[in-house]
Amino acid sequence: MTEVKFKRLALIGIGLIGSSIARAARKHKLADEIVCAARTADSRRVAKELGIVDMAFESPADAVKGADLVIFCTPVGTYEKLAEQVGSSLEKGAIVTDVGSVKNTVIKAIGPHMPDYVDFIPGHPVAGTEKSGPAAGFAELFINRWCILTPNGQASEPAVERLTAFWTAMGSKVEIMDAEHHDLVLAITSHIPHLIAYNIVGTADDLEDVTQSEVIKYSAGGFRDFTRIAASDPTMWRDVFLHNKDAVLEMLGRFTEDLTALQRAIRRDDGETLFNIFSRTRAIRRQIIDAGQETPEPDFGRVHTSDETPKKS
Ligand SMILES: NC(=O)C1=CN([C@@H]2O[C@H](COP(=O)(O)OP(=O)(O)OC[C@H]3O[C@@H](n4cnc5c(N)ncnc54)[C@H](O)[C@@H]3O)[C@@H](O)[C@H]2O)C=CC1
Numbered sequence: 001m002t003e004v005k006f007k008r009l010a011l012i013g014i015g016l017i018g019s020s021i022a023r024a025a026r027k028h029k030l031a032d033e034i035v036c037a038a039r040t041a042d043s044r045r046v047a048k049e050l051g052i053v054d055m056a057f058e059s060p061a062d063a064v065k066g067a068d069l070v071i072f073c074t075p076v077g078t079y080e081k082l083a084e085q086v087g088s089s090l091e092k093g094a095i096v097t098d099v100g101s102v103k104n105t106v107i108k109a110i111g112p113h114m115p116d117y118v119d120f121i122p123g124h125p126v127a128g129t130e131k132s133g134p135a136a137g138f139a140e141l142f143i144n145r146w147c148i149l150t151p152n153g154q155a156s157e158p159a160v161e162r163l164t165a166f167w168t169a170m171g172s173k174v175e176i177m178d179a180e181h182h183d184l185v186l187a188i189t190s191h192i193p194h195l196i197a198y199n200i201v202g203t204a205d206d207l208e209d210v211t212q213s214e215v216i217k218y219s220a221g222g223f224r225d226f227t228r229i230a231a232s233d234p235t236m237w238r239d240v241f242l243h244n245k246d247a248v249l250e251m252l253g254r255f256t257e258d259l260t261a262l263q264r265a266i267r268r269d270d271g272e273t274l275f276n277i278f279s280r281t282r283a284i285r286r287q288i289i290d291a292g293q294e295t296p297e298p299d300f301g302r303v304h305t306s307d308e309t310p311k312k313s
């Protein structure tokens with residue numbers, strides 16, 4: 001059986017994701033010792049006060065010494081410099097991974113600084129919230145969520161198996177994927193939705209004829225959901241868009257074309273086109289619920305008919 005327990009887990013960055021890993025690893029006894037590197041004295045103090053790490057270092061190089069599992073948990077734009085700083089302090093045989101929302105550029109940023117005696121396996125837990133910082137994390141974050149690993153043939157099989165066992169022990173379902181494909185898939189399922197949220201909330205805020213207090217007062221559920229996403233960390237998301245530029249621009253091109261088709265249907269009073277598109281998208285939601293990816297909402301006895309036909313106006 002694959003050994004899951006590590007001697008020393010070093011987390012570089014102890015925000016939402018780093019602190020959630022620390023909590024889950026501690027809860028499931030996945031490491032004898034958990035240490036972190038954090039830039040600010042405040043983060044180091046909070047992490048220690050929360051009892052989620054045994055030691056907190058200012059220097060990332062000090063944190064990785066003696067660690068057999070190292071996880072980069074900072075915004076992706078910081079990776080290259082951090083990898084350069086820790087490269088020569090890594091332990092022989094260590095597994096080095098990350099949690100970045102983008103994979104292709106991460107490999108280019110971290111890979112060249114990794115000595116050949118470590119296994120570097122890029123990773124991405126597709127789980128999170130709009131919150132940030134060490135107090136925002138929780139041990140259950142990864143339960144029933146996918147964690148994508150993109151070893152791209154570079155890491156040893158036992159190391160990939162061990163990291164898979166680590167994420168599985170924290171409740172995740174693990175999938176191995178090509179890094180480039182990961183970036184394309186996540187561009188449409190995560191990155192563009194965040195861009196849309198930032199944009200719509202920004203547009204509402206810029207309106208001259210509608211006051212900010214009206215936007216807040218009359219915000220319907222849909223807009224409120226967008227405001228949650230648009231409250232996500234600006235540094236993290238700036239880095240995501242700058243580091244997944246090609247895939248995001250490709251998907252944005254398609255999105256814009258489809259938006260134009262909707263715009264045309266509204267202008268032409270083409271209810272049938274609108275109804276057909278909205279029906280197709282409703283089926284996707286059903287599939288997400290059926291796959292156990294979302295909690296079903298109460299139905300309140302509403303009868304959904306499949307034979308509703310669009311009204312011709
Ligand atoms: N927030 C989310 O929902 C998810 C985030 N991710 C990925 O996880 C990573 C971390 O995100 P969060 O934990 O949400 O962010 P966070 O803002 O909660 O924490 C980031 C941590 O990195 C540290 N940090 C920032 N800049 C640094 C630098 N230049 N040098 C050293 N440390 C630095 C911060 O002090 C903090 O401890 C990102 O790469 C993000 O793409 C992945 C899945 C979900």
Ligand SMILES: O=C(O)C(=O)Cc1ccc(O)cc1
Nearest residue numbers: 101125126127128129130190
């Ligand atoms: O808060 C939300 O709804 C998210 O979508 C969280 C999230 C953010 C970034 C990721 O790479 C993965 C998950």
